[in-house]
Amino acid sequence: MAKILLIEDDKKICEELQTLFMRYGHSCIYSMDFLHVVDFVMENQPELVLLDVNLPVFDGYHICREIRKRSEVPIIIVTSRDSQMDELMSMNLGADDFVTKPYNPQILLARIGAVLKRAYAYTPQNLEHKGVVLDPGRGVVSCLGREVELTKNEGKILKLLMENKGIVISRENIMNELWQSDEFVDDNTLTVNINRLRKKLESIGVTDFLLTRRGRGYIV
Amino acid sequence: MRGRDFLRDKLPQMAILLFVTLFLCGILYAYRLNALGILFVAACILLGAAAGYWIEYARRRGFYRNLLEEMEELSPKYLIAEMLEEPSFFEGKVLCQVVREAGKSMNDHIALYKNASDEYREYIEAWVHEVKTPIASARLLALNHPGPVMESMDEEISKINGFVEQALYYSKSNCLEKDYVISKVNLEEPVKKALKQHAKALIGAGIAVELRDLAENVYADEKWLVFMLGQILANAEKYGAKKIRCFADESPGGVLLHIWDNGRGIPEKDLPRIFEKGFTGENGRQMKSTGLGLYLCRKLCEKQGLNISAKSKEGEYSEILMFFPIGTLTKM
Numbered sequence: 001m002a003k004i005l006l007i008e009d010d011k012k013i014c015e016e017l018q019t020l021f022m023r024y025g026h027s028c029i030y031s032m033d034f035l036h037v038v039d040f041v042m043e044n045q046p047e048l049v050l051l052d053v054n055l056p057v058f059d060g061y062h063i064c065r066e067i068r069k070r071s072e073v074p075i076i077i078v079t080s081r082d083s084q085m086d087e088l089m090s091m092n093l094g095a096d097d098f099v100t101k102p103y104n105p106q107i108l109l110a111r112i113g114a115v116l117k118r119a120y121a122y123t124p125q126n127l128e129h130k131g132v133v134l135d136p137g138r139g140v141v142s143c144l145g146r147e148v149e150l151t152k153n154e155g156k157i158l159k160l161l162m163e164n165k166g167i168v169i170s171r172e173n174i175m176n177e178l179w180q181s182d183e184f185v186d187d188n189t190l191t192v193n194i195n196r197l198r199k200k201l202e203s204i205g206v207t208d209f210l211l212t213r214r215g216r217g218y219i220v
Numbered sequence: 221m222r223g224r225d226f227l228r229d230k231l232p233q234m235a236i237l238l239f240v241t242l243f244l245c246g247i248l249y250a251y252r253l254n255a256l257g258i259l260f261v262a263a264c265i266l267l268g269a270a271a272g273y274w275i276e277y278a279r280r281r282g283f284y285r286n287l288l289e290e291m292e293e294l295s296p297k298y299l300i301a302e303m304l305e306e307p308s309f310f311e312g313k314v315l316c317q318v319v320r321e322a323g324k325s326m327n328d329h330i331a332l333y334k335n336a337s338d339e340y341r342e343y344i345e346a347w348v349h350e351v352k353t354p355i356a357s358a359r360l361l362a363l364n365h366p367g368p369v370m371e372s373m374d375e376e377i378s379k380i381n382g383f384v385e386q387a388l389y390y391s392k393s394n395c396l397e398k399d400y401v402i403s404k405v406n407l408e409e410p411v412k413k414a415l416k417q418h419a420k421a422l423i424g425a426g427i428a429v430e431l432r433d434l435a436e437n438v439y440a441d442e443k444w445l446v447f448m449l450g451q452i453l454a455n456a457e458k459y460g461a462k463k464i465r466c467f468a469d470e471s472p473g474g475v476l477l478h479i480w481d482n483g484r485g486i487p488e489k490d491l492p493r494i495f496e497k498g499f500t501g502e503n504g505r506q507m508k509s510t511g512l513g514l515y516l517c518r519k520l521c522e523k524q525g526l527n528i529s530a531k532s533k534e535g536e537y538s539e540i541l542m543f544f545p546i547g548t549l550t551k552m
Contacts, residue, residue, distance in 0.1 A: 010353055016360035023364070054353075080352040082443070084401050102356035102381055104416075105363045167366055172423050179419040182412055186428035216368075 001125060002116050005046035006030035007037055007063060008078070009055050017050070020105055024163065025125065026112075034058065038066045046073060048116060051095070053079040053086070061093055068094040074119040076111060078103065106180055127162040129220055132206055134158055146204040153183055154197045161210065161220045170217035194218065226277050234269075241265050276309075283307040298326050344391040348384055355381050378420050382454065386512060389447055393519050402524065405442045407477055408434040411466050413442075414449035418457070422464070425457050430465045436475045438544035444520045448528075449479070451513035452540050456481035458507055459538070474545040481539075486532040494530055 004026050008014050014030045021028040031040045034057040041049060049067065053060035064075055077090040080101040090098045096115050099108055127134045132143050139155040140147050150158065160177050161169055171190060178185050185193070194210070201209055211219050227234075241262050248258050283305070290303045301323030304316050355377060362374040411434055415422070422429070456464050461481035468477045486494060490501035495518040498511040521528045525545065532538035 010357060013353070013357040013360060016357060016364050019364045020360060054349075080349040101352040102359055105360055164366070169366075170368075170371060172420070173371070175423045176419045179423065180416055184412075184415060184429040184431060187426060188428075 001025040002027075002047040002112075002120075003044075004028045004048045004050060004112070005041060005044055006050050007034075007041075007055065007060070008050070008052040009034065010052075020109075024109060037063055038070070041067055041073070042070060047120065048112060049073055049075045050112075051075055051077050053077060053081070053090075061089060064090070064093045064095055074115045076115060104180065106177065110180075127159065129162050129165045130209065132162075132201070132209060132220075134162055141201070141204070143204050143206050148200045148204050150197070150200065151193075152181075153178060153185065153193045154200065156181060156183075157193060157197060158210075158220075161218060165220055168213045168217045168219045173217070223277065226273075226280070230273060234273075237265075237269050279307070279309050280312070283309075283312050298323060341391045341394070344387060348388040348391075351384055352381075355384070375420050375424060378418075382418075382450070385447065386451070386516065389444075389516055389520070390512065393516060400441045400444065400523070402439055402441055404437050405440055405445065406434075407436050407438060407468050407475070410442050410445040410449055411477075413446045414453055417446070417450055418453045421457050422453065425461075427457060427461055428463050430463065431467070432465075433467045433469065436468045436470070436477075438475050438477075439546065440524050440526060440544060444524065448517045448520055448542075451517055452479050455513060456483055456538075458509075459483035459485075459503055471543070474543055477542040477544065479540045479542075480537060482537050485534040485536055485538045486530065487534050488532075491530060491532060495528065 001024075004021055006014050006017055006028060008017070008030065009032075011032065018028040018030070029044060029046070031037065033040065034055055037055075037058070051060050051064060055063070058066075060077060060079070064077065067073065067075065074096045075094065076097045076099060077095040078099050078101060079086055079090075082100040087098050096119070097111050099111055127136065132141060134141050134155075136155060136159050139150050139152070141150055141158060142148075156178055157174055160174060171187070175185060175187075175190055178190075198210055201207075209220055213219055244265070245258050245262055248261060286305065287300075291297060291300055294300060294303065301320040304319060306316055307313060358377050359374065362370040362377065408431075411431065415429060453464065456479070459481075461483035463482045465480040466478065467480075468475055470476075484503060487502050490499075490503070493499045494501060495514050496511075497515040499515075500509045500511045503509070504511060518528055521542065527543040527545075529541050529543075530538065531541065
């Protein structure tokens with residue numbers, strides 16, 4: 001998918017973001033040399049730059065301006081200061097988006113997705129597991145030529161499970177994911193959604209795909 | 221300063237003068253001066269003294285009257301030294317000098333504490349921004365190593381983040397003029413943001429959320445609003461709510477936002493005091509409350525010109541009401 005370049009001085013955050021992005025199919029590079037950071041960006045030609053503001057040597061705003069002089073690559077600025085002034089400054093310097101620390105990683109991913117979509121008209125890739133294919137863009141799941149349309153909630157649930165295939169996802173996590181996209185579902189609604197999703201999967205001949213781990217959650 | 225006070229003050233001198241005059245008159249009488257001569261001498265002495273007293277009184281009266289008036293009008297009374305006009309008589313000059321010096325030392329003292337508290341506040345703000353980096357990296361760590369342990373770790377990290385946020389707003393709450401932008405806000409936005417921020421805790425407590433009629437526009441600072449709503453939601457979760465209902469309705473002169481929950485409620489005797497600083501009440505003592513959340517809400521509301529109040533029935537529900545006034549001028 002996309003090649004993301006990190007400019008962040010906290011090595012741990014770099015490593016963890018790299019793991020996270022790789023898990024979601026992006027590739028990710030970073031460098032700890034902050035003196036030649038703009039050259040590093042130009043050499044690597046990333047598709048997106050995630051830029052922290054508090055950096056050694058030059059601050060993020062300066063780097064943002066320098067990158068803009070030479071490239072139109074989408075830039076998301078990350079900062080722990082959340083005043084309106086900082087946001088305004090980021091936008092004026094040509095950043096595409098502005099995220100405050102401590103960001104919710106899911107939201108960060110969603111923002112990255114949105115910026116990529118704007119910049120490259122890029123659509124999320126189909127997810128595939130055990131012959132079941134989910135097209136998150138259209139909200140359609142298919143298997144062996146048969147397909148069925150999903151509601152927004154069902155699509156989100158299946159996407160989350162398929163992105164984490166082989167890992168048990170707790171009900172709380174699924175609900176959190178839905179809440180983050182403005183669907184404030186409660187426990188009962190989630191049960192209904194899961195049941196409907198199973199029925200729909202069965203209607204295209206997929207059985208024993210979405211499994212319940214009692215007391216722990218769901219897994220595909 | 222009235223004439224009577226002045227005379228009373230000068231009573232001993234006048235008594236002595238009168239006594240001396242009478243004594244003099246007695247001696248003159250013994251030397252057989254005629255009555256007219258004695259009267260003339262006495263009148264000269266007394267008139268001369270009276271003229272002296274009058275001049276003294278007139279010089280002081282203007283100065284003291286001015287001083288008392290200034291004192292009455294001045295709102296920070298300690299600034300009186302700046303308002304003093306140098307008088308022409310000696311005691312006045314001494315007083316002036318003493319008050320000025322006292323005022324100056326007072327100002328130095330105040331400046332010392334003000335600097336210290338400003339520095340401390342700046343330090344807290346800088347610290348809060350610093351600590352957000354490790355919080356962010358801890359969150360990422362938790363997400364990258366999914367599992368039940370990390371999940372509850374993530375919940376704890378969320379709590380830490382909540383407390384850090386509270387500290388930031390607390391340190392800012394005394395000089396909020398610094399960052400505050402009142403703009404048109406649709407109530408739906410801040411309510412949803414606050415719910416998302418506290419999603420982990422609310423879901424963990426199995427709370428069902430119901431939103432309706434929130435599409436009202438109000439004038440407030442959205443960031444503060446999200447923070448305040450977050451404090452209210454966290455309270456609902458803490459005091460055992462299973463259902464939270466957020467809705468708004470129009471009331472005379474503005475919009476009223478209701479945050480209702482079916483938690484244990486607030487005892488009637490505690491209700492008037494829940495917005496006080498450090499007040500924990502009966503429920504709070506059982507739950508280790510800090511007594512800061514609602515206090516900060518009230519303070520932030522006051523700064524924005526909003527009104528916050530609470531209703532409750534113990535054991536049934538509690539409801540926080542936020543009133544957003546909407547001026548009629550703009551509707552013309």
